[in-house]
Amino acid sequence: MKNHRGVSKGLVTCVRLSKDTRNRLAGLGSKDQTFDDIINVVIDESLRGTSSEAKIPKVIVGENGEKPL
8 A cells, every 4th residue: 555645655544533533633734744654653653762761761859868768
């Protein structure tokens, strides 16, 4: 199958979504984006956020500068 840009994306898979989820997904993209494009952007942003958070350790320090147990 080819997307609106004429680029082959391989096999097509159907995914069941509620109308609310479909509308939320559509609201994330622009008029020229396919749902495939929107989902890939969301996945990429999610992975970038997860990997950057995983690299930065978070240390919580108590009132007196003591680390909690």
